Amino acid sequence: MHNNYYMPTRVVSGAGSLRNIPAHAREVGLSRALVVTDPVIARQHYYRQAVDALEAEGVAIVRFEDCEVDARVTQIDAQAQVLRDARLDGVICIGGGSVMCAGKGIAIAAANGRSIRDCTGAGNFSRRALPMIMVPTTAGSGSEVSQWTVVKDDEHHAKLVCGGPLSFPDLAILDPVTLESLPIHVAAATGIDALTHALEAYTSSLGAPITDALALDAVKLLSASLRRAVCAAHDVEARSACMIASSMANMACGNARLGHAHTLSLPLESLLDMPHPLGVGVLMPHALAFNLVVLPGKARQLVEALGVRGVASLADSDVIAGCVSALRSLYRDVGFPQSWNESQLPRAQVRAMAERAVPGLYAGSEGLTKTFAGITGDATIVCPAPRKMSVREAEGIYAACLA
Numbered sequence: 001m002h003n004n005y006y007m008p009t010r011v012v013s014g015a016g017s018l019r020n021i022p023a024h025a026r027e028v029g030l031s032r033a034l035v036v037t038d039p040v041i042a043r044q045h046y047y048r049q050a051v052d053a054l055e056a057e058g059v060a061i062v063r064f065e066d067c068e069v070d071a072r073v074t075q076i077d078a079q080a081q082v083l084r085d086a087r088l089d090g091v092i093c094i095g096g097g098s099v100m101c102a103g104k105g106i107a108i109a110a111a112n113g114r115s116i117r118d119c120t121g122a123g124n125f126s127r128r129a130l131p132m133i134m135v136p137t138t139a140g141s142g143s144e145v146s147q148w149t150v151v152k153d154d155e156h157h158a159k160l161v162c163g164g165p166l167s168f169p170d171l172a173i174l175d176p177v178t179l180e181s182l183p184i185h186v187a188a189a190t191g192i193d194a195l196t197h198a199l200e201a202y203t204s205s206l207g208a209p210i211t212d213a214l215a216l217d218a219v220k221l222l223s224a225s226l227r228r229a230v231c232a233a234h235d236v237e238a239r240s241a242c243m244i245a246s247s248m249a250n251m252a253c254g255n256a257r258l259g260h261a262h263t264l265s266l267p268l269e270s271l272l273d274m275p276h277p278l279g280v281g282v283l284m285p286h287a288l289a290f291n292l293v294v295l296p297g298k299a300r301q302l303v304e305a306l307g308v309r310g311v312a313s314l315a316d317s318d319v320i321a322g323c324v325s326a327l328r329s330l331y332r333d334v335g336f337p338q339s340w341n342e343s344q345l346p347r348a349q350v351r352a353m354a355e356r357a358v359p360g361l362y363a364g365s366e367g368l369t370k371t372f373a374g375i376t377g378d379a380t381i382v383c384p385a386p387r388k389m390s391v392r393e394a395e396g397i398y399a400a401c402l403a
């Protein structure tokens with residue numbers, strides 16, 4: 001089997017790196033840019049400084065500061081039109097996963113002259129996205145180094161994944177100054193999302209030595225730093241480590257792709273408005289235990305990366321249990337939930353969610369027209385995880401996630 005690793009995004013990191021954004025804008029060919037953010041980030045001092053610096057250095061900007069939680073098809077299409085009408089060169093995104101996904105969607109839709117909905121799926125557009133600079137303000141989504149964007153299609157109650165080799169950002173600027181004002185619960189939730197990216201990449205059947213190394217080191221960094229990063233906002237070292245780890249995790253999962261936690265979370269996010277980190281985070285210990293059964297060697301590497309010592313003499317099943325309990329203890333320490341309640345996932349919806357998960361994460365708008373009638377409990381959920389999961393097994397995992 002031949003492996004292919006591709007991640008062309010330049011990554012600039014370190015305290016103060018955001019100050020050089022005007023020079024970076026010119027380097028990637030942005031003399032007229034759409035700046036994308038949300039109302040919370042628009043009030044932050046580092047955002048105002050960055051925008052002021054861009055204007056002072058002659059980069060003409062149009063602002064879109066109303067990005068909603070979750071990148072929305074309607075907002076993306078409208079802003080792509082703004083970008084085209086104003087003949088802007090590309091986008092500068094300063095924000096979390098929703099902002100970066102929205103900006104990436106705008107850059108794809110504007111370059112391809114059609115709705116982002118029609119570009120969804122894997123590699124479903126032909127023109128290179130417009131130049132993009134990404135400045136993450138959480139250590140979580142990893143969208144800054146990812147070809148993928150996740151967009152919410154309110155008309156069809158669906159979340160759609162979109163991307164391909166033509167939609168990598170040109171530049172990511174990782175400056176921990178953006179994490180100073182991050183609320184504790186957001187730092188915890190986004191950090192757990194980053195950890196799931198690393199765990200799912202490391203256990204993917206599409207993994208390779210390069211993605212394994214990035215993913216395993218991201219697990220080590222996050223499990224060693226997330227507690228401090230969440231509990232002490234002024235711990236710049238810990239928050240910087242989480243930021244780098246979040247990018248590394250996505251450099252891994254961008255190529256190795258994501259597994260059952262993300263695949264089973266998608267219908268909950270699409271149809272029940274489950275927040276992404278809550279969906280994937282609660283599913284992760286169950287998805288990990290399910291898949292590690294067929295990866296005993298990797299389970300041993302993982303349990304050590306999660307900080308458990310003295311595992312050499314343990315049986316394989318104890319190693320898997322060790323991974324799960326290390327994960328759960330991290331959740332407890334950072335105040336992240338271990339389960340959902342019935343208002344988040346009504347028990348009567350469990351079977352329907354398992355059926356909706358069948359097309360997998362990367363089906364794009366094709367999944368919108370799929371009929372779910374006649375799906376049996378034996379049907380397999382499309383996913384690059386190493387172990388096949390049936391609809392019936394997915395039902396069991398959803399039920400186990402309910403408190």
Ligand SMILES: [Fe+2]
Pocket residue numbers: 141193194196197262276280
């Ligand atoms: Fe995620």
